[in-house]
Amino acid sequence: MTQAKSRKRAISGWIVLDKPYDMTSTQAVGKVRWLLSAAKAGHAGTLDPLATGILPIALGEATKAVPQVQDGTKIYRFAIGWGRATSTDDTEGEVIATSDIRPERGALEAVLPRFIGTILQRPPAFSAIKVDGERAYDLARAGEAVELAARPIDIDHIALIEHGTETSVLEVTCGKGTYVRALARDIAEALGTVGHVTSLHRAAVGPFTDKDAISLAALEAAEAGPARDALIAPVALGLAGLPEIRLDAGQAGAVSHGNTILLTGAGAPVALEECWTSFKGQVLATGSVEYGQFKPRRVFNL
Structure with a gap:
């Protein structure tokens, strides 16, 4: 049965x-x-x-x-293993290059400011980025040479947590699209050596x-x-990272049907690129405020 x-x-x-x-x-x-x-x-x-x-x-x-x-914003803690580069920039790939150079703590700390701000990063060949409709990792696994174009990413902060001869642990606060494996690769190259990620932990997302x-x-x-x-x-x-606008019953009814409403009151916002509205603690919609009007983009049915 x-x-x-x-x-x-x-x-x-x-x-x-x-x-x-x-x-x-x-x-x-x-x-x-x-x-x-x-x-x-x-x-x-x-x-x-x-x-x-x-x-x-x-x-x-x-x-x-x-x-x-x-x-x-995302926060990652990761370890760089010095002296070996891999095809995937982590422990899963094959070793493709080695180096006897092991960076000293001072040299590593001195190079980190280069990676703060808006920088260009070349994603790893083994990534989910599409190339001519195919995932880069599928092409790489099939033995094809994959060379992805560098793209801008935002890194707010990067710090050295622990340093050893063979491995160093760092923490990075960054924006969407950052590849930590590529960051480890590039830090090693900036120090005249090679390296790969040996461990990775995401400590925060939004x-x-x-x-x-x-x-x-x-x-x-x-x-x-x-x-x-x-x-x-x-x-x-x-949605805790976005401004919240609390509505009354009449406004909530209009928004729940996807309608634009005029926000009233002394503290009502005039313009917001992104925000959300609520009624009695429940999410009603995400959207924007233009000229004092809330325009819903996504309506929630809770």
């Missing part, structure tokens, strides 16, 4: 997962969706299988806030940080039902 399929639930919110090592982001989303019997789920920013840390998983209506989280994270083991250990559902963070948490 075939077992009946579990009923999918229309639940909304965030699971701020501390993604384990050697699991893809897609696998993590699938596992969380299954554990919660969620009808809809997605992640806010891919994390490599060999990386650990913050993987925000959106459930239901929270998927509408994924772009805002993806565009948020409003989500390590303190918000839950392990997959803890999620599995929680009893299915109210106990497991209690681990779901509210949809609004994903």
